[in-house]
Amino acid sequence: MQLEAGALQAAGSQVPSDEERRPALREEHVDVVVIGAGQNGLSVGYHLARKGVKFVILEARERVGDIWRSRWDSLRLFTPARFDALIGMPFPAERYSFPTKDDMADYLEVYAKKFSLPVRTGFKVDEVTRSGDRYIVSAGQTRYVAGHVVAAASSYQKPKIPDFAASLDPSIRQFHSGVYKNPGQLNPGSVLLVGASNSGAEIAMDLAATHQVWLAGRHPGHIPVAYNGYFAMRLVLPVVLRIVFHRLLTVDTPMGRKAKPQQLSHGLPLIRVKPQDLDAAGVRRVSRVAGVRDGKPMLDDGQLLDVSNVIWCTGFRAGLDWIKLPIFDDSGRVKQYRGAVEGEPGLYVCGLHFQHSTSSTMIHGAARDAGYVADKIGERMRAAAR
Numbered sequence: 001m002q003l004e005a006g007a008l009q010a011a012g013s014q015v016p017s018d019e020e021r022r023p024a025l026r027e028e029h030v031d032v033v034v035i036g037a038g039q040n041g042l043s044v045g046y047h048l049a050r051k052g053v054k055f056v057i058l059e060a061r062e063r064v065g066d067i068w069r070s071r072w073d074s075l076r077l078f079t080p081a082r083f084d085a086l087i088g089m090p091f092p093a094e095r096y097s098f099p100t101k102d103d104m105a106d107y108l109e110v111y112a113k114k115f116s117l118p119v120r121t122g123f124k125v126d127e128v129t130r131s132g133d134r135y136i137v138s139a140g141q142t143r144y145v146a147g148h149v150v151a152a153a154s155s156y157q158k159p160k161i162p163d164f165a166a167s168l169d170p171s172i173r174q175f176h177s178g179v180y181k182n183p184g185q186l187n188p189g190s191v192l193l194v195g196a197s198n199s200g201a202e203i204a205m206d207l208a209a210t211h212q213v214w215l216a217g218r219h220p221g222h223i224p225v226a227y228n229g230y231f232a233m234r235l236v237l238p239v240v241l242r243i244v245f246h247r248l249l250t251v252d253t254p255m256g257r258k259a260k261p262q263q264l265s266h267g268l269p270l271i272r273v274k275p276q277d278l279d280a281a282g283v284r285r286v287s288r289v290a291g292v293r294d295g296k297p298m299l300d301d302g303q304l305l306d307v308s309n310v311i312w313c314t315g316f317r318a319g320l321d322w323i324k325l326p327i328f329d330d331s332g333r334v335k336q337y338r339g340a341v342e343g344e345p346g347l348y349v350c351g352l353h354f355q356h357s358t359s360s361t362m363i364h365g366a367a368r369d370a371g372y373v374a375d376k377i378g379e380r381m382r383a384a385a386r
């Protein structure tokens with residue numbers, strides 16, 4: 001249906017109004033709009049397709065998988081292929097090998113095609129609002145009207161950088177880990193990585209051969225076994241990923257509720273890199289960066305570091321501020337239980353940190369969280385049809 005802008009302009013008026021000059025809006029009605037075609041959006045799509053629901057998946061980027069393609073050049077997944085598959089399609093690699101970021105991107109693209117998921121690439125959602133019992137999803141010149149929306153744009157959309165970064169001396173090259181590609185982007189000399197969780201530790205290893213690396217921040221803990229060994233891969237890793245991260249540390253267990261605040265503020269423990277790997281590579285550990293003095297990064301004991309580069313490995317925000325509805329708590333987090341947003345029936349999220357468990361932001365956790373959301377949508381649709 002075409003909504004002709006300015007249709008209500010008084011008949012006979014000669015001068016086109018601002019509304020009339022704007023290109024026509026296209027309006028489409030669907031049961032569900034899924035926003036984001038990453039592992040979570042595609043998994044929700046897989047489940048919805050099996051329920052025969054009419055839905056679209058809107059993806060801002062040009063190709064499915066581009067978010068992985070945009071990550072740093074040497075990135076290999078820290079989870080072996082066995083834990084990198086989405087529901088219904090094995091990952092096409094040896095079970096205990098570590099796929100590259102481009103392998104993962106291509107896998108997602110093939111997945112969307114294999115299950116004929118209705119992905120529309122190049123559709124960036126600008127706004128989600130509500131009109132009565134329908135959600136209005138605006139993406140450029142298209143408005144989708146739907147009874148259900150799933151924001152599956154995860155936890156990794158907006159880089160977090162502390163305000164004091166702006167006071168660093170301009171001669172220091174600084175950027176967020178989300179735009180790090182390779183050592184060639186840096187000034188010669190030393191580099192300070194702020195944030196010692198998985199991205200900080202992995203980038204430290206990538207840079208250690210070419211730069212003096214300082215790694216700042218609290219150690220988030222690590223899996224205490226050699227990661228690549230036969231025993232670790234076949235016994236320890238499945239227990240950590242599928243039992244501890246997936247079944248024990250959830251919002252429904254006392255242990256999980258205790259771990260949740262810690263994981264939300266400090267991230268996951270180191271999964272692949274070990275403290276001894278960092279030591280062997282010559283990476284120097286320092287405490288938290290507390291601010292900037294005289295244009296230099298200052299640690300919380302007052303020490304100034306004379307570095308040529310700073311990479312902020314300080315994580316991401318969910319970046320869901322285009323949802324113009326009162327769904328956020330005082331700390332900016334979406335109020336939800338297992339993806340169902342409080343006070344907004346029909347609105348869901350997928351892929352948030354600890355949405356249900358530690359595995360909620362991992363590839364192997366997507367199937368269960370997405371399945372739960374799709375089931376809730378199915379239940380609502382059946383109830384409405386009665």
Ligand SMILES: Cc1cc2nc3c(=O)[nH]c(=O)nc-3n(C[C@H](O)[C@H](O)[C@H](O)COP(=O)(O)OP(=O)(O)OC[C@H]3O[C@@H](n4cnc5c(N)ncnc54)[C@H](O)[C@@H]3O)c2cc1C
Pocket residue numbers: 035036037038039040041058059060061065066067071076077078079123124125126152153154155156157199322350351361362363364
């Ligand atoms: C560097 C790095 C390495 C990681 N390695 C691993 C690993 O080895 N193993 C593992 O299990 N997990 C890993 N993760 C965690 C997680 O699996 C990934 O971050 C994964 O990409 C999250 O998937 P997602 O579907 O939730 O979101 P994303 O992959 O971020 O997908 C969301 C999609 O939504 C789109 N989008 C965003 N906003 C809009 C909008 N307004 N309108 C339309 N589309 C929009 C984006 O373009 C994107 O394609 C890693 C994370 C990072 C940052």
